[in-house]
Amino acid sequence: MSYDELKEVFFRNEGKIEIQKKYARAFLSKAKKENNSPKIARGYYYYSLLYDDVRKIIYFDSIINNVKFPASEKNYPFVIFLEKGHFLSKQHRYKEAINNYLIVQNLAFSKNITYFYRAKYAIAVLKSEKMGEVVEALPLYRDCYQFYKEQKNNPDLAFAYEASIFGLADTFKALKNRDSASYYNKLGYNGTKKSKNEFLNNIFILNEGANHVLENNFNATLDSVSKALPVMIKHKDKINILASYYYMAKAYQGLNLNLKALENYIKVDSLYRSNSIILPEFSDGYKFIIDYYKDKGDKENQLKYLTTYLEIQNQFQKEYKELSVKLKNDYDLPNLVKEKESLINSLRKDEQKYFWIIILLIGLAFFFVSISIYQNRQKKKYKLNFEKIINQTPKPEILHEVTTNQLQAREINLPSSLVKELNDKLSKFEKNKQYKNANISIQFLANEFATNTKYLSLFINVYKNKTFINYVNDLRVDFIVEELKKSKSLRKYTIAALAEEAGFNTAESFSNAFYRRTGIKPSFFVKELNGC
Structure with a gap:
């Protein structure tokens, strides 16, 4: 090359x-x-x-x-x-x-x-x-x-x-x-x-x-x-978006429109929190926010923004070493630290101990009642889904057998000969249970089919009505469901062992795929089967 x-x-x-x-x-x-x-x-x-x-x-x-x-x-x-x-x-x-x-x-x-x-x-x-x-x-x-x-x-x-x-x-x-x-x-x-x-x-x-x-x-x-x-x-441009909100805040502050100023300074803070970017020039808006909440007697917000302000100044001390003398002159950090400690102590004294204990107990009671109701509803839902799986006619190995008429009926930007070829090869793939190979990937299958991943993915999306991952996982889940119905010995397997049997790499991915397909967890399904 x-x-x-x-x-x-x-x-x-x-x-x-x-x-x-x-x-x-x-x-x-x-x-x-x-x-x-x-x-x-x-x-x-x-x-x-x-x-x-x-x-x-x-x-x-x-x-x-x-x-x-x-x-x-x-x-x-x-x-x-x-x-x-x-x-x-x-x-x-x-x-x-x-x-x-x-x-x-x-x-x-x-x-x-x-x-x-x-x-x-x-x-x-x-x-x-x-x-x-x-x-x-x-x-x-x-x-x-x-x-x-x-x-x-x-x-x-x-x-x-x-x-x-x-x-x-x-x-x-x-x-x-x-x-x-x-x-x-x-x-x-x-x-x-x-x-x-x-x-x-x-x-x-x-x-x-x-x-x-x-x-x-x-x-x-x-x-x-x-x-x-x-x-x-x-x-x-994140830093100049932040700069825009800062200067809008400065303008509103100059016009004595304090609520508008506060709104824009808080947007500066939000950008800092989400992106961890700010320059020394744009940090003095925190003084306005802190003083605003101080005048309002809102100690919690005062402490919140004072803590953030101190965090930013500490960051500047590390990142702008040559500016350290200037920062010490511009910001009386020791006094700010004392103010933070004073706020924390004040908030602690203001706490109404018994009131919060009662609120906590009420909250816990509500939480446990809610959990109990939720669990009962989930159990009923699981039962219904289990009965539905047990009573339904066993699914064929091929999830969505595509007929010739269907092939012709759907519009897809692929040659008809290629569509027919992919359909035949996928049918063989399903019948031979090749989906049980835990290392199967769309790249691997495309290579096996002598095609490319784009065509194979497009075919599965259109004719199987799902992504490649969901297509393979659904085949695996349907396979293990039918096997569990027939084999009592298989029901003694751990979830991890069942996952491996079905072709999943982890128990977690197996459980998630099983739940998505059936609406219940595999552990519940096995437990109910053993109780039948």
Whole structure:
């Protein structure tokens, strides 16, 4: 296979690690055999994509230390140091990340100036968004902007140009330089509108909405954020969805619409709870929530959000080590901890011990009565289902024998000859009880039938009216039901042994399939059979 073919198969099987390893190995072996340094590097790089732990660093270092590149090479090793920096950044190892970005700058300055500015932009992002060094980030963003501005007609660098504009706009916003932030937001908005980049266009709208908060222009904030939020949701950009709710909350708070503010701050909290993502900038909404419930005398909610707030601050202490001094200054954590302890003690004192004991007893009584009623109903239901199974005519081995007329009557996007062939082979499969093979799979059966899984699955869905798994499991259940009716010795088997006899891998999967098919558990069925 050619390099392009190996690459295509590798990415086509994304998520299937073992298959991807196979093609990464083939790619690397081919490159080593041909002594092709750039392709060797790419082979190691493909391996690095399969991991998100220390192994990724190992593969990066394998390229850096073991591959020699020709002087004409334009991408390596710059891209590897850059990717290594990105990975270290995700691991919150910011200083190590910056060291790798600086290596890119030193190596790429005379060979590939584009990588030089990609590294500079990455350092700017780290400093402004992760390390709290916004002032230091500003000249880096400016340098990147000037470079990409000169290259903006290069389609490969158009996104980088727009991103550098956003970096400047966001940094000026963080520095509370509202006029400059607004200038770059408008510049980015007009550019992305022209390039029809819907997502980035609305990022600039959102950022300008945030900038309006600094100007106390809260209605303008609501207008901008309301326009941007649906696009953030459309693109599933979780952090900017969270940012949208945060700035809406800030705007409503500024307009003294406290219930609306609370509603949106709680949406920020919900996103944090479901996705575990939040930035220091968006955490101060918890102060509003805590104070709101404190004023309302709602100690339980006050404690709930205070606990979450402390959890977030502890997370920041770990993830944003360079920000730790700033965090200590901005948030009086020891006092918050004391407030939490005080709330817990207060709630304990407020408990009405005997009232809750009575409530608990009533609840337990209701619970046990409900359980008893439920069990009686279930027993009656099981009895009816058991009688139905016993009295029904034994089912043939073939669950849904498909007649020639039925084959012709149903519309299916398969050749009629193939439909007839699959029907005949499935009939033989059922008659020979091949479904008792615990390792049977649609892939295995498709191979046996000399067809593919898509056709076989489609046939079973249409003519058997069920999925492949349910089709096989129903055959197994019907088989074991008839065997249990006939064989008293079989009734002495354990559920696990019955499962194995029927072709199931586990007792649990057998019980679930048996219940789905018959409406009763196999243990109940055997017990009732023995009592007949």
